[in-house]
Amino acid sequence: MPSALKQLGIKKAIKFFYTTILAIIYKFMIFPQMRTAFLRLCGAKIGKGTIICGGVRFINLYRTGFKGLTIGKYCWISEEAMFDLADNINLGDYVTIGQRTMIFTHLNVGYGDHPLQKHFPTCQKPVVIQSGVAVSINSIVLTGAFIGERSMVMMNSVVSKDAKVPSGVMYGGNPGRTVRVLEEISKESEKN
Numbered sequence: 001m002p003s004a005l006k007q008l009g010i011k012k013a014i015k016f017f018y019t020t021i022l023a024i025i026y027k028f029m030i031f032p033q034m035r036t037a038f039l040r041l042c043g044a045k046i047g048k049g050t051i052i053c054g055g056v057r058f059i060n061l062y063r064t065g066f067k068g069l070t071i072g073k074y075c076w077i078s079e080e081a082m083f084d085l086a087d088n089i090n091l092g093d094y095v096t097i098g099q100r101t102m103i104f105t106h107l108n109v110g111y112g113d114h115p116l117q118k119h120f121p122t123c124q125k126p127v128v129i130q131s132g133v134a135v136s137i138n139s140i141v142l143t144g145a146f147i148g149e150r151s152m153v154m155m156n157s158v159v160s161k162d163a164k165v166p167s168g169v170m171y172g173g174n175p176g177r178t179v180r181v182l183e184e185i186s187k188e189s190e191k192n
Helices: 003-008 010-027 032-041 061-068 182-191
Strands: 057-059 069-071 082-084 089-091 127-129 169-173 176-181
Touching: 003 010, 010 032, 010 057, 010 061, 057 061, 061 069, 176 182
Parallel strands: 057 082, 069 089, 089 127
Antiparallel strands: 169 176
């Protein structure tokens, strides 16, 4: 029996096959309304007015399936964004996910007998992005991250594993850190 099948088990292997078929069907949905309707049909919770652009990918569907995906109202998911559904991903209302942004809900260096497992044990945790957040182009959001409402994750940034991004901040870099409080920006523009 192949190592992957032995570690997954037959039940998960069948689910893997089934969800791979769903992902292939999803790729042929050419209009945002079709994509949204298909994802809802497969169990995702998606609010009204949300647009999911072409090329958005979902990995590890065999774990939570599309039921692990919750997207609020009036969100914009840009081209080539990637969602790891090993655990739940929850996006609030008015969230923008930039092009080629990746959201991961698990860490796994390989099979159970991989030599790095003792240093980097497998873990999976949900990712929560609250309402009014924008995650810019090419950013990475890692396992267990929480991004507070009305925050901006700057382009090419990494929101580290288990990071708690406060509400109302600009957050950027690798590793990410609070760059500026957005209220300060508002006060500066009021002065001018």
